[in-house]
Amino acid sequence: MGLxxxxxxxxxALxxxxxxxxxxxxWPRLARRxxxxxxxxxxxLFAVQLSLFVSVGLFANQTFGFYASWADLFGQETDQGVVVDHTPGNRSSGPLRVTEIGGVPGRSGFRPSSVGQVQKVDIVGRTMHIASPAYIYLPPEYFQERYRARTFPAAVVLTGYPGTARALVDKLHYPRTALQLVKDGRMRPMILVMLRPTVAPPRDTECVDVPGGPQTESFFAEDLPQAVTQHYRVTEGPRSWGIIGDSTGGYCALKLAMHHPGVYAAGAGLSPYYKAPVDPTTGDLFQGDKALRNRANLWWCLKHLPGPDTSLLVSSSKExxxxxxxxxxxxERVKAKETTRISSIILESGGHNFNTWRREIPATLEWVSGLLGDR
Structure with a gap:
């Protein structure tokens, strides 16, 4: 039985x-000394408390998608290996393999040309040799004959930590929301690449190039866009990619857009923070490298570095x-940078949870779509 x-x-629960x-x-029979x-x-009492704790934990995990499996929970993931897809009809072979194909949850119909398609894939970076599973949403237009020669902009979508990539599909409803927004004329068709920022589980690498460890930032800035572009009809050019994330993923999205504006023309952080933490889940991310620590601090970047030519979106709530x-x-700090654009979504109230982010995702996708080019 899965987690x-x-x-x-x-x-x-039973x-x-x-x-x-x-x-x-x-209890009456045990009321003695x-x-x-x-x-x-x-x-x-111990059995009831333990059972209640397990039930609540399972419910919370199912609701918020912290861990995808028992192996994930206990840090025993072994989902590694270099894969190359040789399926006829691909634009080129590369380090990306499709492992499952399905429809868009919450939408009736099975024809990709009507509702789009969600593919589960394995990606291994050619340069950084980081392996990560992901989900790819392809809009209906991708399969329609009149768009046969068309390319599409793409957006990376990141979970928080620890998070599960599947939660982006089933809990946060990114594919379903994108499909509806296109039907309503609020955004253009766009490919979504949905995965965890935790590419070396159970460690939280905070999208940092860890000295002697996972080169996570470079994986997202170089290997991931390259692998996806080789396999799918993604528009090439400096305004082809955006990146979105919540919580840890939101911090990563802002940082990647700021550090790599030539790759990501737009970065949206939903409930982000602005400085990489160092705690038991991260370990020593910087190995005493002050320059690397400063680079991971967005406050420091805004104060000491030129404003990147990119667009940023941040979200929060007053309560x-x-x-x-x-x-x-x-x-306010970003507004002082002439070459960096900043937008925001500020709710009156909303916690650090899926319900809040689902309220922000439609406007976020619409904002990202408006900033990316296609042909």
Whole structure:
């Protein structure tokens, strides 16, 4: 039974109810002072608490997509290896392999030319040798005959930490939202590349090129766009790619757009922070390299480096988000840079969660689409 499956959650919840009922039934019989009665009461209370903790944890994980599998939870992921797709009809072979093909969740119909397609892929960077699974959303136009020779802009979409890439499809509804926005005439068709910023699980690399470790920033700035462009009809040029993320992914999106404006013409951070943390999940990201530490601090970049020629979007809420004051400060700092554009989504209230981000995603996709070119 999978970690995110109802076949795991439902038995855990039923076990909690059964243990609670058992405790109520047996408690009068254990209301004595002997060691056996005391041990029985302690055991029942412990069992109920443990079962409740497991049930709540499973429900929270299923809702927010922290871990995708038991192996992911216990840091035992082994999803590595270089893969090359030789399927006839691809633009060229490269380090990207399609492993699953499906429709858009929440939308009826199975014809790609009507509802688009979501593909699960394995990507391995040729230069950085980082492997990561991802989901690719291809809009209906990608499969329609009249667009046979057309290329499409693309946007990388990142989760928070630890996050699961599938949550971007099933919980945050990126493909479904993009499909509806195009039908409503609010955005142009766009390819979405959805994955975790955690490319070396369980470590949180914060999209940093770690000395002697994963070169995560370079993977997102070089290898990922290259692999996707080789496999799909992605528009080539300096205004072809955008990047979106929430929480940790939001920090990564802003940083990648600021550091690599020639790659990412737009970067949107939903509930982002603006400086890479160092904690038990990250380990030592900088190995004493002060220049690398400064580079990962967006406040330092805005103060000491020229403004990058890119467009940024940040989001927060007046009540419920811890980054509200920092976000207002960030907006003012960016406004002082003549070559950098800044936009924002500020809600009256909303916590650091999926529900808040789902309220911000439609406007974010529309904003990104308006800044990217196609042909």
């Amino acid at each position: 995110t499956s109802n076949n795991t959650l439902v038995p855990a 076990a909690t109810v059964a243990l609670f009922a058992c405790t109520v039934w047996l 002997g060691w056996r009665s005391v041990s029985g009461r302690v055991g029942l 419920g988000e811890a980054n509200y004051k920092d976000t207002l400060k960030f907006i």
